Amino acid sequence: MRGLLRFVLNVIWLILAGLPLALAYLLAGVICCILIVTIPWGIASFRIASYVLWPFGRTVVQRPTAGLGSAVGNVIWILVAGIWLVIGHIASAAALAVTIIGIPLAIAEIKIIPITLTPLGRQIVPSDTVFASYGNAGHV
Template identity: 80%
Template sequence: MGILRLILNVIWLLFAGLPLALAYAVAGAICCVLIVTIPWGIASFRIANYVLWPFGRTVVERPSAGIGSTIGNVIWLLVAGVWLVIGHIVSAAALAVTIIGIPLALAELKIIPVTLTPLGKRIVPSDTAFATLGSIRI
């Protein structure tokens, strides 16, 4: 399974990862201009890293995230999230045209939830995601 992830990540990097990571990096740089928006900038840089190499990693909720994350996510959605989601949808449609692009298009769609609400999330290796979920206290 490791060689398949490597191949998909390399193809992904060439056809979708670099342009989308650049979009997240630009959004992060803009957010870091003001002190108040630095949390969104950090989240944007974290997602840019995820977008470069998504296969083998997944997004999990941070159980300690509170109301501040929710309010921040609403602001993010209105300012940057919608535009980045449009980029993911356009890219997914273009990738889905070919048979080999279908897994890449599905990866694009997998990234949309973290694009909409980046605060209160962690990006972890896929094989440790379920172990992480087991440690959440309700």
Template identity: 85%
Template sequence: MRGLLRFVLNVIWLVLAGLPLALAYAVAGVICCILVITIPWGIASFRIANYVLWPFGRTVVDRPTAGAASAVGNVIWILVAGIWLVIGHVASAVALAVTIVGIPLAIAELKIIPVTLTPLGKQIVPSERMFASYGSAVQL
């Protein structure tokens, strides 16, 4: 039953929010890859584009090997693009939350904010993965 609910929510999400968001992140990724020095952010943008196409049933966790370079890169990202993207996600979440059907979609929109704000040093995993909800990518 959960799988069917996730599928239905993902299809509705794809039509209402997923395609436009994924397209925006893909364009940002292409721009970042063209400007060679920003390739890490471009790769992160493509990863987020993939995530926003089908977010239900997946979650974002910290990558255990992320280090200081990811932290510095995230600070730069927040100042240049992260804040504006978060404002866009919040505005979209408010618009989606107007209807009862849109409430789970608004929650998913808010769930994307942490990876939008700090994309480096993160990975996307299935929600069923052990400890995924606790922020650890380690499986025992």
């Protein structure tokens, strides 16, 4: 039954929020890859694009090997693209929260904001993975 609920939520999400957000992340990723130096941000943006297309049943955890480079990269990302993508998530969440069926989707929008702000040093894993509940990919 949980699987069916996730599927229904993902389909509704895909139609109402997933496609526009994924296109925004894809655009940011293409721009980052064109600039060569920012390819790591482009790859992270593509990873998030796949996540925002079908988020229910997956979660985001910290990579245990993330270090200072990820932190510095995230600060640059926030200034260049992260803040604009967060504004998109907030606007989409506000629009979704108007309807009763949209409230869980609006909550999901807000939960995506941390990976939008700091994509480097994070990993997307299935929610039912043993270590997903610990918030760290290193715990097994």
